[in-house]
Amino acid sequence: MNFRTLPLRRNRPARAVVAAAAASVLTLGLAACSGDDSGESGTSASQTGTTGAAGGTETGDASDDQGTWPRSVDSVVVSNGKATKETEKVEIPAKPEKIVSTAVTLTGSLLAVDAPVVASGGANVGPTSDDKGFFTQWAGEADDRGVKALWQLEPDLQKVAAEDPDLILVSASGADTATAQYEELKKIGVPVVVLDYSDKTWGDITTSIGEITGHEAEAADAIQSYDDRVREVTEKIEKPEQPVNVVIPAQEGAVNFFTAESAQGEIVKDLGWDLDVPGDGVARTDGSYAGRTDVRQVTAENADKGLVGKTVLGINVDGKEPVIDKLKAVPNLAGTYAVSNDRVFELAPSAFRIDYFSAMDILDQIEDYFAK
Known part of the structure; x- marks a missing residue:
């Protein structure tokens, strides 16, 4: 046999977070890992952040804002149904309890920080997704949490409204974007936050979503869990032939x-x-x-x-x-x-x-x- 494949295990972020430890992780600051510096050796997800990134807060110490409401977050400006390069402030009056994700790409990060996502758009059914359009890496988690599948790349505003959300997330780009429906989504009467995941690491997005939803500690925990796993794997393997x-x-x-x-x-x-x-x-x-x-x-x-x-x-x-x-x-x-x-x-x-x-x-x- 000239190739190797192995079955996947399923990973969930740890939920038990000591508050002081989580706060210290955030206080240290999550250094931005943009396209300019992501090639540095040793760069890890916990070293990524959202310095001025759409969807994040502007505070220098995220732990100061944890649990503080209302809060203002950055959201990509949408004009004529298209995302722009500009951001604007969106106020979230209280910690969200019923989040609808119109973008399947963002839903995994919501689950990773234990945010209360109740429904999500899906992708087309295929090798990367299950029969609902949920990505296979977190579809089981979504099922366990009772997340409802709303559509497959065809946003339905009535289905969003029927969930009675208190926060709606939209992607600025990609096949799962709902920027064309942005103005109609706003008419539902709850905050709509538009995030651009195209130029950010998964750590950036995880941190931003943690800040938007009031789950900063859980976001830090998920990122730390990845970093810990990297160290564990490094110790347990023989380094393969390079490069x-x-x-x-x-x-x-x-x-x-x-x-x-x-x-x-x-x-x-x-x-x-x-x-x-x-x-x-x-x-x-x-x-x-x-x-x-x-x-x-x-x-x-x-x-x-x-x-x-x-x-x-x-x-x-x-x-x-x-x-x-x-x-x-x-x-x-x-x-x-x-x-x-x-x-x-x-x-x-x-x-x-x-x-x-x-x-x-x-x-x-x-x-x-x-x-x-």
Whole structure:
């Protein structure tokens, strides 16, 4: 067998948080981990934050605001149904008790901080989601919490209103955005907060949602739980052969490589591994990849110049043909070190979209693959 796959365990953030400890984590400050510094070795989710990020508070000490209501948070400005680059203040009068998430991408972070999400929009049914459109990494958690599935990428305002929410969350971008319905959502008469997850780490979003919902301690706990798990996994595994590529096979033999500025790449860096990413002379810099910093695509003819990692983590995003078979189908990849030496390790489809739950799933798989 020339590839390896393993079943996933299920991870939930610890709920028992000593208040003083949680406050100290927040008081230390969560240093922003933007695209400019996310490539630094050792950067972890707990070192990410929301300095001026949409959805966060502007205070320098989040612990001072915990439990204080009303509070004002930043929300992306929506104009003519489209998100802008500007933010505005939205006041939340009291700690939310019934949250509706119109964006399935944000729902996992709500669950991770134990926020009272009662209903959520969903994605299309597929390898990364269950039959309700909930992402597989947290679908079980949502079911346990009784979260209602409202739709699959087709926002229904009547269904939102029927839940009688006291807070509505909207994503500024992505297939799950509901910015086109923003003005109508506001007419429901409760705060509507728009978050842009496209340029933030999962730690940033987790922290922002903790602040918005009054669950700062739980957000800090989830991030600390990830950091603790990183340290635990690092101690329990044999460091694989370096460097490492993190890839998704694309159409026509092309290969997409995650950079250190991607959520997937950050996990590799958190583990202290050497992430290899194709340079400008190999990767595409045209079309939709012009200026993109999280993913670099290499076409089939240059694939062997890009796949130079001695260990490859391949995300099986469609959940069908094994990654190794897709790579072997590219003629000039059969002789690369990782492919020819059984060094391709498959990650589940959930690794495509990172939140607390999928980050922990990846760490579980890595521990199983490289256990001492």
